Structures are given as structure tokens and as C-alpha cells.
Amino acid sequence: MSLDFDLIFERLPEILSAFWVTIWIWVVSNILAVFLGFGVATLRRYGPRWLDLLLRLLVEIIRGTPFLVQLFLLYFGGPFIGLSLDPIPAGLLGMTVYSTAYYSEIFRAGYNAIPPGHVEAAQCVGLTRGQIIRRILVPEMTMLVLPQCVNMAILMMKETAILSIITVPELTLVVGAIGSQQYAFVEAMFLLALFYWFLVELSGFLGRIAEAKLSKFRFAHS
């Protein structure tokens, strides 16, 4: 068995543009999902009961089914209900919906972890509900959920590989295609694996630095 990695490196420009597709889909879907997830958790907590039940059902469905099946449903089933999307928008939408469900659970746990005394104290000094959310809950929760959010973002980095199955031109699809064309599929997958490994370790490292820097804002637990 001989491996010739030059066959893959010849096509570096294509790989770089695929890398940007992976990165921007990952970044955009995660940023959207953090805000939407926070919104879902907030609506479930402060909205009417029927909305809580409805959102809970949706979150359970999304968390209980494979991402790949959701993508197939969206990409192949979508056109039958008038939702014809190209691979990249479909991938972005799928990623966002999928991660929103997970982020909303993180924020729900974050809301529950805030000591009730802090909210009661805020009510005593006459803060409105909006003020309590903005000035007490959100800042405290940001610190509580940061480690889980970093973890989730890293998990989602790996999930982007699945987008290749619905032909989003991201890293896995492009490197796989180059591997097939150059008759060097194993080499291609090997490099791809190393690349994802590096990305995941790097994001974990950066996440830990961010946590350490922000940990001084952590409130004392009661």
C-alpha cells in the first residue's frame, strides 16, 4: 500500500474554497441557532402553556431523529410542499433548525440553574420582567451555559460533514470528489480526518481560553 498525498495537494485552491463553505455555514448556523435557541427557551419559560408544549414537542422530535433524515425530509420532501431549496440554503436551514433545538435545551437548563433568590431580589427592587431578563438572567446565564455552548458548537462542526450527502459543496464533498477523480480516495479521507481533528482541537482550545477569560464574571453560587 502506498499513499501519495501530492495528488490531493495539487487541488488545494478547490479545497480552500470548500473550507470556507464549511466555516461560514458553521458560523452562521451556530450564531442564528444561539439566538433562536435562546428565544425558544425564553418563550417556553414565559409564554403561554400551549406554546411551551408545542415547542417542547418540536424540540423532542428534532432531538430524537437523525440529522440526516431531517436533511432528506427538507431537501427531497420540501419541493412537494413548495419548498424547493438549493443545497446550500437547505443545508444552512437544516443546520440552524437542528442546532436551535439543542441550544434551546442548553438555555432551558441555564434558566433553571439561576438561583431563584436573584430573581426575587430583582422583583423586590421593582425591576420589570424585561429588565430582569436583560439585566439579571441573560448575563448570569451567559456564564453558566458558555461551556455547553462551546461543546455544542464543536459537535456542530462535525455535523457539517453530513451536509455533503445532500451535495452541499463543503469540505467532505469536495475532498471526497477530488479523491475519486485522482484515484486517491483513502489519501483524501485521511487528510480530511486530520483536518477536522485539527479544527475540533483548535476550537476546543479557543473555547477553553474564552471560558478562562470570562470566568472572572462568574457569580458566586448560592
Add this chain to the structure above:
Amino acid sequence: MSMRLFELMLWAAGKTVLLSAVSIMIGLAIGLMICAAKLSPNKLLSIPATLYVSLFRGVPLLVQLLLIYNLLPVLGIMVPSVVAAVAGLSLCTAAYQAENLRGGFQSVPRGLLEAADMVGMSPWKQLTRIRAPIAFRLTLPALVNEAILILKASSLVSVVGVIELTRMAQNLSASSFRPLLFYSVAGAMYLVICWVVAGGGSLAERMLKTGSRA
């Protein structure tokens, strides 16, 4: 959807359960070994184990599956795609389970082991009577969680040509032009399987709790 097609989907769901169960079991066995190696004071064992965990947790499962599926023939190993799929799932879940088990073993209270030392229990007896049972009880929730993750992740083996629930839904929707129907049914089946596993897990936890004397 006709009864015949529904039966096909059910059969495929069974295959998904079987694939996942076998992978979880093999992954647990490998995970135990990795965990033991990682906790070992010998660096020749702990460094490779740490590297294994980091590598298999840091690479997308899809890439691992594609690599294993295409690497085996290059190495001269000819196996059916199901074997490559189970190998990929097992190697991946082993890394996660090793970490869960490590957490479990490290959370065994020190005092219990000191007490066991005092009454003269041999290290092996300490392992089988104290450390392993407690660590198992502590890791059970994580194991159930991992089983659910693998059930869902097993949908990825459809790309290496194994016919399981996702692949069956893909085939049937391609031949009938009804993707909405078949992917929804597949999703519902995954949902039911996950709920059953989660329910069984919390039942087992409750039973273990009543059985514990601590």
C-alpha cells in the same frame, strides 16, 4: 403506504436497532480497554489511549466511516459493508464510552477504597466488588445517552451501502416519489426507538437505585 412497504420499513428499523446494539456492545468492550489504558500510570499505555479518544472524538463519524470503508480493501481486507459499518460505529463510540467510564471510575469515593484496603481486600476483589459496580451505576445514564446517539448516528452507515432504516426510506422514496411520507415514517420510527431506549434506561436506573445500599 401499503402494509408490505410498512413491513419493509419495520424490518429496516430492526436492522438499525441490531446494528446499533452490536456497535454499542463492541464499543463498550473496546471502551473499557481504552479507559483502563488511559487510567494506567504507564505512559506507553495512557498516551496512545488519550490520542485514540481525541482522534475518534475529533473526526466526523461520516469521515471515519468513509475512511474505514475505503481503507479496508486497500489493506487487503475484504469484508461486507455491514462489517465496515459496525467497525466504524464501534470504534467511534468506544472513544466516547471510554471517557464516560473514566468519569465513572474516577468518581468512586476514595474512602470506600481505603476501607477496602483496611479490611485487606485484594486489588482484584476491590475492582470486581467495589469499583466496577459503582462505576457502572454512575455511567449508566451516560451509556443510555450514548446508545441513543449511536442509534441516530447509525443513519450515516446508509452512505456506505448498508440497508438500514434511512437507506430503506431513501430507496422507497426514490422508487415511489413520495419522500415526505417515507422520511416522516422513518423519523417517527427513530423517535419511537429513542423513546423506548430512554424509557428503559430510566427504568434501569430506578431499579439500580432501589438495589443500592449506599
